Amino acid sequence: MTRNTTFKRAVCLAQKNLSGAAIACAFAVNAVASDNAAQSSEPPLGKSATAQTAARNAAVLQQLPFTEREDFASVKRGLIAPFKGDIKNAAGRIVWSLNAYEFEQADKSPDTVNPSLWRLAQLNAHAGLFKVTDRVYQVRGLDLSNMTIIESDTGLIIIDPLSFTETARAAIDLYYQHRPKKPVLAVIYSHSHADHFGGVRGVWKRRRVQGRQGGKSTRRSAYGTRGQ
Ligand SMILES: [Zn+2]
Numbered sequence: 001m002t003r004n005t006t007f008k009r010a011v012c013l014a015q016k017n018l019s020g021a022a023i024a025c026a027f028a029v030n031a032v033a034s035d036n037a038a039q040s041s042e043p044p045l046g047k048s049a050t051a052q053t054a055a056r057n058a059a060v061l062q063q064l065p066f067t068e069r070e071d072f073a074s075v076k077r078g079l080i081a082p083f084k085g086d087i088k089n090a091a092g093r094i095v096w097s098l099n100a101y102e103f104e105q106a107d108k109s110p111d112t113v114n115p116s117l118w119r120l121a122q123l124n125a126h127a128g129l130f131k132v133t134d135r136v137y138q139v140r141g142l143d144l145s146n147m148t149i150i151e152s153d154t155g156l157i158i159i160d161p162l163s164f165t166e167t168a169r170a171a172i173d174l175y176y177q178h179r180p181k182k183p184v185l186a187v188i189y190s191h192s193h194a195d196h197f198g199g200v201r202g203v204w205k206r207r208r209v210q211g212r213q214g215g216k217s218t219r220r221s222a223y224g225t226r227g228q
Pocket of ligand 1: 194
């Protein structure tokens with residue numbers, strides 16, 4: 001992962017938090033895909049900040065109340081189980097890595113980075129299963145977007161099944177480790193960016209079903225549910 005990728009992610013999440021519409025998400029997904037393809041151990045390349053950029057970023061420290069730390073307590077509210085480490089596909093390849101974001105924990109942001117975005121990235125790094133309120137849970141930080149899980153009397157309603165089958169499966173499995181294993185009854189995509197629907201097969205499994213049509217026995221594909 002490059003720093004650029006991280007900040008595209010941060011911008012995506014920030015826009016979602018602020019406006020309910022993360023218009024930069026698809027761009028960020030592309031960046032992650034290309035970074036994963038590279039899987040390089042080379043250090044990220046980049047230019048140093050110009051004097052003007054460094055000065056403008058430093059000025060932000062005076063413009064915003066960085067000593068106000070309430071958000072760092074709020075972001076842990078409802079935490080049931082933290083998540084750390086990597087998520088891999090069947091071939092053992094890493095598709096999502098929280099380890100790649102550890103550099104964000106440095107107290108002082110590089111002079112190439114707006115300190116407010118750096119702080120936001122640190123807040124976004126809190127990954128795991130959270131209780132939002134009764135019957136509403138969230139898995140955060142296992143992808144660009146968050147998965148929301150609503151518990152109905154008979155099963156689960158998933159809002160936004162993340163970008164990839166593997167991350168979505170890791171998210172629902174984390175939930176099932178701590179909550180009753182009810183079936184997924186419905187999936188809602190909050191909007192059409194890939195990080196909000198691409199992982200649907202991680203929570204909604206394709207299977208062959210037997211049926212009858214016109215008096216004849218038929219076999220066809222359908223989507224079944226996980227958790228049954
Ligand atoms: Zn989006």
